[in-house]
Amino acid sequence: MSPKQLQSAAIAIALVALLTLPVWMGNGYYVNVASQILLFAIFALALNVLVGYGGLVSLGHAGLFAIAGYAGALMLDAGYGHFAAIVIAIIVTLASSAVFAVLALRTTGISFLMITLALGQIVWGIAYRWASLTNGDNGVNVTTRPTPFGISLAGAEAFYYATLIIFLIAVVTMAILVRSPFGAALRGTRDQERRMNALGYNVWLIRFLSFLFSGFWTGISGLLFIYYNQFISPQVSALTSSAEALLMVISGGTATLLGPIFGSIIVVIMKNVVSAYIERWNLVLGVIFVAIISFMPEGLVPGSVRLWRMGWQALRTRWNGSAVRQPEDGSR
């Protein structure tokens, strides 16, 4: 089979696996974990548009995630219907993304990162301290899930399928964006800002639109989150959440479509497992960051492949003994 066919086959297998997941998973708990992975994968994919393809590292995306969540939750809390809450939440998130983008895109690189960090902290400050609006540390409850076309999403399975459909739409739109001329232009602004400018591209506008696109999907994942969790608290907007999302993007490998998805699988499973045994998720998160940077700067997936290859090669050299001593490096 050619690589192209192989790829199609892999995608088909993954699709079938995803579609039948509740059947072979059985247990509702694991189906819920799968929903969690999918909704965070949307978040990671959205962030990756900026981090991977745009070269703009945002540490404030948890702020946008939380804005969507809070807007939806507060609308529902005020007695509005699901449709109104979702539409308003998306509008609010897009408007906030535009504000974030206008402020942060005054600069790039390290200053961009610092400004998004500050903006994220503002959202945290509002969520945590403006108690009369956001109910402060007590958070906001979301009592019901929506019933699109009369289908109840209350069960784990139904919610999983709803999340899956949205996830697939997100992946397809991302794939289209990445392969479109706009996606190429975005990568161009990442690699050669000046040349893109000279070629007549409006670098700022390209980045701005990408930020809005990223903000839109971040908002969608934020809404999925409140419907999944049925509760939102300031913790969602904390720097830790932005860092987790960044970890998902980076651990899988940036500027790929599959990377953030794998990243969210790794991070969500790890978080669920670690939290079940110890209370030290922050410590584990920190150690992972330091370890990734020290041992696999290219990301967990490519990095593991490299380390595996190195280990394999070392083993082979030992087995073959002194007869065929391979050169230590340069063979690849």
Next chain:
Amino acid sequence: MSLWLTLAVNSIALGGLLFLLSSGFSLIFGLMRIPNLLHGSFFMLGAYFGVTILSQNVNFWVAALASGVGIAIIGGLIERFLLRRLEGQVLPQVLLTLGFAFIISDVCLMIWTGDPWQPATPDHLRGALQIAGLFFPLYRLVIVAVAVVIAIALWLMVDWTRLGAMIRAGVDDAPIARVVGIKVSMLFTLIFALGAGLAGFAGVLGAPYLSVYPGLDFEMLPLALIVVLLGGTGSLLGALVGSFLIGFLYNFGQAMFPDLAYVILFLPMLIVLVVRPQGLFGRAIS
């Protein structure tokens, strides 16, 4: 003393603390362009060190200096052995410092528990000074005095000494500075250690006033950040002005709009970003 005067004195004292915190951040982030997300953690860790040393009945200033030096050593080691290998790579530097920030916050939670620690104001700093018929708490004044002394010392060092000239040369054009025989790497380690040490020192100095508690690190980091972005990256004068501005805004905001106090802090930064992206006293980046 009237409420407004109390607020003003507190604002100036907080401004002094913020300057000690953000001057180091200005050197590291503004001058060396390292996104040091550990800076709040240095502050908190320094404060915890200080609290522990103080509980052994050690003199307040000795404790503050000792934990400042301790944090400087930790900062220097992190720069020398980890950050150095990532020179010029923003994303890995961010992840590394962020990773350490999470580790430090969790380890502190383990060692010093979740309860806040507030050392008593040292005896010789209690009481008040009478100026023009008004009483000013001595401890607050001393914080400001220390900040001003350090501000002058830093300014003299960066702008008027040979060391400062070498630092500026290393920042402006590292390869050429190396060619003429300046040990840029060592200088950078030194600055990083100095910045970290100042944050640790500020942590102890502020402990009787702010107290130390989990989460202090990520509360102080954005403050250092807005001070530096507001004042202009790399500008000590900017850090000084920004610190006092934020000090006032924090205390008066807290008194007048308690719900929004934290958000108000960011307003001047946002306005400055729109009107003058390089900050109040920053050099325009061409």
